[in-house]
Amino acid sequence: MPTRYKGSPEEIRALNCYIKLTRASETLAAALRAPLAREGLTTGQLGVLEALLHLGPMNERELGRKLLRSGGNITVVVDNLERRGLVGRERSREDRRCVTVALTPEGLRFIRGVFPGHAARITAVLSALSPEEQRELGRLCRKLGRGAEAEDVLPHRAMASG
Template sequence: MPTHFRGDPQTVLALDTFIKFTRAASALENRLFSRGILAPLTHSQFGVLEALYHLGPLCQGVLSSKLLKSTGNITLVLDNLEKRSLIRRDRDPQDRRMITISLTPAGQDLIQELFPLQAQAIAEELSVLTPEEQRTLSDLCRKLGKGQTA
């Protein structure tokens, strides 16, 4: 659905593009969610496990930054993952403010099981685009995300 705003052409185009972008992202996320692969986890919980799986132990602030979540939100996500024994928090003995988050064996097993399934589902969903279209979309999203003008 395009914008119903009637203004200067550049603003109308930007609004129309934004609407299509957000609707496409929401539709893609809904289709992936409906597959049920991540059923035991929230999207944020999966993001934490995936980051730890691929990057290794991280401090809470770095995790928060990588997942674009507030520190308060990440704290709640980590609390819930820790209750399920999927992650472990370790305080740095030299600086007790520094907490390193690591996967437990159960967390490692779960993400090793779920990640390939989710990655395959994403590949299937994006297969409506050619490889070149996927590269172009990736480049455009990176540019948009960084707010680059050139």
């Protein structure tokens, strides 16, 4: 389903690539959402638990940077995980503005039980691509992502040329 926009060949190419990237990412996210919901987890909650499992305790600012989410969002997601007793907050003693978030023993047991299935589902979906294709897809995404980060200024330039 290519774009019907009447633009230059360069624009058509970019729009088609953008659409496919977005749709692949959203389709994959949707396929992972349902099984997680059965465990009572949202995608954002899983992200927080996984970060704490694999990287150790950290404060909300660090969580936001790792997960590409706003600080306000992290506060809410951590609130909901704390309400379930899966994570705990502790005010840092060196810098009393910071709050360290860590898995509780219960949260550790829980995420250890859940993550392998999640990883297996990702692996199963990704197996539609050969190992070589997976590496190439990763390389192109990383290159593209770095470009997009760098171009916070970009809107202005783009508007100027439009």
